Amino acid sequence: MxxxxxxxxxxxxxxxxxxxxxxxxxxxxxxxxxxxxxxxxxxxxxxxxxxxxxxxxxxxxxxxxxxxxxxxxxxxxxxxxxxxxxxxxxxxxxxxxxxxxxxxxxxxxxxxxxxxxxxxxxxxxxxxxxxxxxxxxxxxxxxxxxxxxxxxxxxxxPGEPAFWGTPDAPVPVERLETLIARHAAQRPDSPAVSCGDVRISYRELDERATAGAEALRREGVGPDEVVGLFAERSAERIVALLAILKAGAAYLALNPDDPTSRLAVQLRDARVRLVAAEPAFTDAVPGGVATLPLDALAPPAGTATGSPTPVAAGPDHLAYVCYTSGSTGVPKGVGVPHRAVARLVRQPNWVDPRPDDVFLQLSPLSFDAATVEIFSALVNGGHLVVLPPGRVEPDRLRQAVREAGVTVLLLPTGLLHYTIEAKPDTFAGVRHVLTGGDVASASLVRQLFASHPGMLFTNGYGPTENTSYTTCWTSDVPPVTANVPIGDPVSGTSVAVLDEDLHGVPAGVCGQLYAAGDGLARGYLSSAGATADRFMPHPDVPGARMYRTGDLVRRAADGTVVFVGRADDQVKVNGYRVEPGEIEDVLLRQPEVAQAAVTVQRNKNGAASLIAYAAPASADADPMLGARLRDRLRAELPAYMIPTAVLVRPGLAITPNGKLDRQALPAAHRYPRNVWNDYVPPTNPTEIELAETWGALLGVEPVGVEDDFFELGGHSLLAAELMAKVSQDMGVEVSARTLYLQPTVAEMAAAIENAVSANGDGRTEEVSG
Amino acid sequence: MLDETPSTAEFAVVVNDEDQWSIWPAHRTVPAGWTAEGTVGSRGECIEHIDASWTDIRSRSVRDAGGVDR
Structure with a gap:
């Protein structure tokens, strides 16, 4: 304009x-x-x-x-x-x-x-x-x-209070394993955790975790020590997690998809000396750290000896550590105490968890959405059904939800949107759907309510530093507004909108959102300065702290909180919180890079992707520099922080005060391909059509027939979109499995052509790998 | 070292009874339950000072309850 x-x-x-x-x-x-x-x-x-x-x-x-x-x-x-x-x-x-x-x-x-x-x-x-x-x-x-x-x-x-909400937990807080053990006494034979054919009752969960805690104690593990947990989704992982809590320690879930260097940074930062690993991952544990087999923390039933040794740990000791992206290039380990989790899931005002509820565990344990899934279930005597390891695909999700009779289902926003559009019968037996992480689409949520009247829906908002949720909008009627509200503070949390001088602002005025109460994390494990910077004195409660979220918001006339933007450069990509500075830091450490910038671009559907820009240090830069830099990023950063493309530009614009001018970065609708294999142009009509579809979907050009969908920046949600598009445009149903096994244009085109010729007219033919 | 545009505003380093450290705008009265530690400067200077001085982010009551130092 x-x-x-x-x-x-x-x-x-x-x-x-x-x-x-x-x-x-x-x-x-x-x-x-x-x-x-x-x-x-x-x-x-x-x-x-x-x-x-x-x-x-x-x-x-x-x-x-x-x-x-x-x-x-x-x-x-x-x-x-x-x-x-x-x-x-x-x-x-x-x-x-x-x-x-x-x-x-x-x-x-x-x-x-x-x-x-x-x-x-x-x-x-x-x-x-x-x-x-x-x-x-x-x-x-x-x-x-x-x-x-x-x-x-x-x-x-004068007299207008800045904070609203209830900062104290609804019931006195206790340690999580104490709350869970109570169900082992009250309903010992009720199912606690299942995964595939494995079914563990509350009694068995408690006995096995107690034996696992004894094994940790023999290793000298005690209160506030951080123990690594390196395993895929399984029932045993939940037992092991509880064993760590029973030993008085805190867990740090290591993500198997993260590069080893990233894991090493986290283990060093959290001063982890012991990692419980499943056999497949033992070799990936960075050196200098002892390992214990996961089974040692989840020994078979009947191996427990006597009653659990009491631990000298209280609700203010840590339950877990989650790493978030850090703007200075170092991830920050958020230490979360039992108090904060107990305040979230005991008699909460945003969900009504019941012993007869079935919860699904699908979120990565290294993100605090998993906190909601696991502890809403186990602290309230419910049944936690763990989705077996492997990709979270819409078809698997639907099958798991229906087979297990899931009643409370938390889906990240992107997956929720896709499921409402493409697999709405997933929600058939679900009484409460929750989402969080990104901006939820009001029209899709209305669609969900229209097909499942009587359902409860929660849109949750909150940074890890205030433990999973800070505000929630829970409703049994569809949103009337253009955006799905983020609602009111959860019980055990109060919030305020403050100006730069930390004075409250009235409704209708934009300021930064601050959170206080029992949900606060302890801080960032090995960064006192960052802790002091974000956890500030509470202006109204003597000696208490409040957390500065960095989110710019205003309170609407109806009292709900409306997002305006960020006070810093932090972005959300597919629900993940990313500091562009952390990615830029990796790029700037490469000797051939003189300048770097990372921004987020949104496509017409609002889906975000990260784009990195790099200016080479010398004029005669290697034409493959972009691909090489992307490899470098992959070696150091988790998958969600890898830019879709690294665009190499001769120089990046600088503002008058010497900073990178982000506004001046060229907006690209299509990016050059950052892949190693040579470009092989499509030849037959199916390949040409597919290459064009992929290019439009991924924002890449040109797409060669030997290019890998996932190498080009594709992920599971884009894969689902691709299936829908192919079905619509070409009249052929391709299964997700085909794409995962045969991820190139040439392979997919061949599969489609086979299906078409086998079926004569090619209509609605199922292609499977 | 900061995740937002550095401000030229002055801050004071403050400490509460739980030995938790933080910063507060220097021109405003320190909130109840917090004491000015003495350092005043830019946000970055205060944070740097805290990084060097606050060696155990556990609250005093957790520290007194025992466990490893972190």
């Missing part, structure tokens, strides 16, 4: 004394609501009509803004007209229907009345009233402090 603006030569004085101040207050209110530095007004003020832009610099004061408006108004616009934030009309004007709200200036500078705009755009009557209230607050604050920068004006009234 090109916007050309030029200063108007006439000031605005629309409706007599005070109206300019009101208009300035409206501009400030809209700025504080959105943080947009240019506020676009659609003026309908008699002679003064048209779109005008008012810049709100960070240092601008209320007096300055009033003076500027009085002298020459905003900047008029030619070229493409930007969307106005508000329409401004004279007193007594009946507003015509408008998408944006309509602000009617009241006579004699008495402020403003705001008429609702399009409710689907979030401008219902309550939100319009909130804006009018905000203008009143800005007007009062601006008149009182005309020389204070408008971004720092205090807009709360």
């Amino acid at each position: 090109t916007i050309q603006s030029s200063a108007t030569d006439a000031g605005i004085d629309p409706a007599g004394a005070g109206a300019v101040e009101t208009l300035a207050a409206l501009v400030v209110a809209l700025h504080r609501r959105s943080l947009d530095e240019r506020v676009v007004l659609d003026l309908h003020l008699g002679d003064r009509s048209g779109i005008e832009i008012v810049d709100v610099p960070n240092t601008g004061t209320f007096a300055g803004l009033c003076g500027r408006l009085r002298a020459h108004g905003g900047d008029s616009v030619s070229g493409d007209t930007p969307e106005p934030a508000v329409r401004v009309v004279l007193p007594g004007t009946t507003p015509a229907p408008s998408t944006c709200p309509v602000a009617e200036l009241l006579p004699n500078g008495d402020g403003i009345r705001v008429h609702a705009g399009d409710p689907a755009e979030g401008w219902d009557a309550a939100e319009a009233d909130l804006l009018a209230d905000l203008v009143g607050r800005v007007l009062a604050a601006g008149r009182e402090n005309p020389r204070v920068p408008v971004t720092r004006l205090r807009l709360t009234r």
